[in-house]
Amino acid sequence: MAQVSLRKLVKEYEGGVQAVKGIDLDIEDEEFVVLVGPSGCGKSTTLRMIAGLEEITSGEIAIGGDVVNDIPPRDRDIAMVFQNYALYPHMSVYDNISFGLKLRGFTREEIKRRVDNAARILGIGELLERKPKALSGGQRQRVAMGRAIVRDPKVFLFDEPLSNLDAKLRVQMRTEIKQVHQTVRTTTVYVTHDQVEAMTLADRVVVMNHGVIEQVGPPNELYRNPATIFVAGFIGSPAMNMIPARLEQAGGGGLMVQLGEGLSVPVPEERTARYAPHANRDLLFGIRPEHLTEATRIDKQNLAPLTVKLDVIEPMGMETLVHFHIDGTSVCGRVDPAAGAEAGVRMALAAHMEHMHLIDKGSGKVL
Amino acid sequence: MAEAAVANRDYPRVYGKVGSLHRERAWALRWAYVSLILASIIFLAPPFYMLVTSIKTNVEMADQSLNPWIVRNPTLEHYWAILSNPIFLTFFKNSIIVTILVVSVTMVISVLAAFALSRMRFWGSQVLATGVFLTYLVPDTLLFIPLYQIVGGLGLLNSIWGLVLVYPTLTVPFCTWIMIGYFASIPKELDEAALIDGATWPQMLTKIFIPVALPGIIAATIFAFTVSWAAFVYPTAFITRPDQMPLTIGIVSQLVRGDTFAWGQIMSGALIAALPPVVVYVFLMDYYIAGLTAGATKG
């Protein structure tokens, strides 16, 4: 099948607005890559350039080794699933799925074989005679995927395919998309603004912002080691806490992070060498809510205790989110529902320092 | 009604007026029906009277002592007379030929143009779209004198071909305008999906746009049909030979003579001539109305 590679890809609209500012990306054969970022970050434009629906201002796109810059969409051998599904309202499900094959001159038997196969994979065999109007959102979504599958293209492109579904159906369809990919193993580029979707679906996640790629990597890698302040804040929900802090020398060659008045936490020993050059600077101290929790949940050597006054608590069932302030910054922690958290009460928490990050405010880089 | 009670909420007695809301609403409804019945009587009286006249005997029509709105001895003699009149059948044939040609030409021109204008941005496309709308606002009575000369110059005066040439000025602008509106309402993703599925521009038009915008196509076709069937100024100006006349001018100029007792035939002829647009209207009312309101609500 096919790799997709983007080289110094630029999209500039009339009036000089750059939506995509020279990105490089290599997508492996059979890989499932998710482009994620806030609206206007250039992810959809990138996808549409791969599809051939937007002209490329400069740079190069290659699919399966062939440069496709000047090739119209129909000859790129790609299939796309749109946000609003774009089903042809006047055609039955069968005709919708087979339209691309018919235009390409496949025989009637071959078309039937392929449509039946796709319908079996997606479980829409019963719906083939219906019109799109008579389908539910999830069914429409499956038909749109069927239209992509039958073509057996080199690449699947998904443009926010789940954002028109309700929350429950979205989770269900997410699993189905993943299953379909595991069945057909077609190289897939998937665009979404939802970081949960990105994390759950992707082999590799590409985080974009303002037309550039912030970071590329497997979901857990991005979660554990974000490269920039943007990725750190974008991936994960609730978002990573970022507290203005000062890195200071402590006795015995160690480092301390000073969080406002009288509150400081020690940097783990193995990180001392890495952070030493940044001593005595104003930085951002980053830590995820699940790493601000009861001391009993953290192993002793990486534990930094802090006692805080809780402002608001949000029971989530599986755990409870606690909100408090550190030196004017709102901070979120995550505790066991049985821990007895209550608004207005002081609670002893601890930071899991093994998972701390230090971020350079100026460059936005995670140190 | 509801608002009366709400507006006067400062006055406690309002709360005692249970049921007044219901009564007021009932009166409003009655008043609405009275208005509608009155309007229907007035609106339908002329066609009704035409029908009454067309089935009256000449003797009955001449008797001024009788109620003219009632028929005592209905007869179809006027219909037989008009339908066996060869010149009337010629009018009918001319109307059919002109209308079919004009409707086909109009739909081809306007669907092609509307597709290009709504989907393929090109130099001057905005200006052209505005131009289409402005052209629609130019009435035929402003153009018939210069067109008389132009049609005359082409040697097409006194010929139905002259009408086929000029009628598109009545139909094309509006049909194009509403088709632009209908095509523009088709989501852009649909053409993108078709592009990726491998459709060429002509395929996209015939396999996606025309079927999806079918209600609009029907509405535009109905409009073109009714307009060219009812056209009056151009045939009056360009045609004086009875054998080339369409129905409208044919009936008005050839059947109307000084003789009072031709009325039975005139009315039956007029009713037969009015029948095609009325039948289209009865069967395709929703499309007809959609086309009518599209000019202002779409586009």
Place this chain on the structure above:
Amino acid sequence: MAPDGSAKAITQPVARGPRGRSPGVSSLERLARRRSSIAFLMTLPLILVIAGLVAYPAAWAIYLSTLNRRMRANIGFDNYLILLESESFRMIIWQSCFFAITAVLLKALIGFWLAHMLHHIPTRGQRKWRGMLLIPWVIPPALSTLGWWWMFDPSYSSINWIINVFGFPSVPWLGQPWWARISVIMVNVWYGAPFFMIMYLAALKSVPEQLYEAASIDGATSWQRLRFITLPMMQNIISITVLFSLIVTFANYDIVRVLTNGGPRDTTHLFATYAFQVGILSGNLPRGAAVSLFMLPILAVAAFFILRGVTRRTKEIA
């Protein structure tokens, strides 16, 4: 999993596109240019109709109106001046304005009233009533006016018969200037009011019901709801419809031609029928063109405001 032969056959020849980055821009430009020329070809018939059968004749009419009767010499604005000096043409200007304004106002008021009444009754019945009330608009006006003519007949008038039943004297409908003017307006209103009704009904239906509910809760009376919600929301459609109808009514020909043919004593002539009489029947094409061109300023003003209204409405919808 490889696509079968037929798909490949289409894909491959094109896929051997130019490699490298330099040729990209030029061939994209070529593609765009090609799309432009296809689009131009598709609009060409439309352009020909507009240019050849509307724009050119309109320009020709202006030139024609500066010629003398035999079309041999250019006499400048003399045709216009001669017309303006003639007493009878000044009356035609007056009659055209009186006819158009009165008829449009009546059509708008009746149309608005009926639309409101229709909107009031249960939705089930609306279709039936609407279908009946639109009939006058559906019959070709030249033909329905024949029916009116017969109803106005001096000796057999069925309208006079009804009037007599109520004890009033017969009315000389088409025989006296003022009655003839009223008759022409009546027929035009009868023909055009349903159109206004349909337009206003569509506009009424586009006002969200919640606005009325919110207004009721805010304490608005039915008059206040009409004044502060319905009318502002419909303002655009009302003005588009009125202006559009003003153009069509000013340019009316059929009704006067069939009903009075301008009589009695040219008192019911409109620009269009007079232009026809002068230009086609009396054979003075240049002066006929000048007569019809008197409509132009009114049309231009109305067209300007319509276009503005439509653009605004398009923006509202978008």
